[in-house]
Amino acid sequence: MWGVWVVGSEFRFSRRSLIAALALLGPELAGCSSSTLSDSWSFASLLSGSTVAGNANASAPGLSLPANFECPSVQVRNGAATLAANANPTEPTAMNLKYQVTINTTARECRMGPGNTVSLKIGMQGRVILGPEGGNTTSIDVPLRFAVVEETIDSKVIATKLDRFPVTIPPNDGNVLFSHVSEGLDFPMPKGGYADNYIIYIGFDPAGLEPERKKPAPRPKRPAKPNRPTG
DSSP: OHHSSSOOOHHHHHHHHHHHHHTTTHHHHHOOOOOOOOOOOOHHHHTTTTTOOOOOOOOHHHHHHHOOOOOEEEEEEEOOEEEEEETTSSSOOOGGGEEEEEEEEEEEEEEEEEETEEEEEEEEEEEEEEEEOOTTTTTEEEEEEEEEEESSSOEEEEEEEEEEEEEOTTTOOOOOEEEEEEEEEHHHHHHHHHHHHTTEEEEEEGGSSSOOOOOOOOOOOOOOOOOOOOO
């Protein structure tokens, strides 16, 4: 649900601690300057680390995108570009920061799918930096939300997808670059083939780390009361 992704007070609270933590981690960050977000990277370059430009539109065998169709650009959702965790969430400080995860670069590819649908492949590179309390961290679960939104007078969510995946932290490495590619986010071809108002949003969704709530079991039906004889 789109409203769930509008980050809640807990996430905003952890981001405030991140501002202080950045000052503490400044020298480490300076040594690994992140790349600017880019939609022009091909997936081969995204996964290899090179910066070769690629075509965002591709044609599947027997299917082709309309000539006037342009694959929507990727934007990081406002307020969802960083994921942080503290050893003491109730009183987060720079000294009890466990880790921070950021989005560095993106890539996307559109293909024509069956039933007049557009099939998306979205890739991203991110970085994990461990804080003072993250020395024993060996793996981090990353909840990443993707959404195709039609931005007009009123924003309309066309399709959304949540990926949750682990990032392994090697021993004695507090600065890890990782990649993730998501598939299966499809949406109907816009009328006339135009997608000028469409945007692909990407961002961290902390709610995705919460365990799914089990639906309560249905109450057993009471047996019907026998009809009383009349007369």
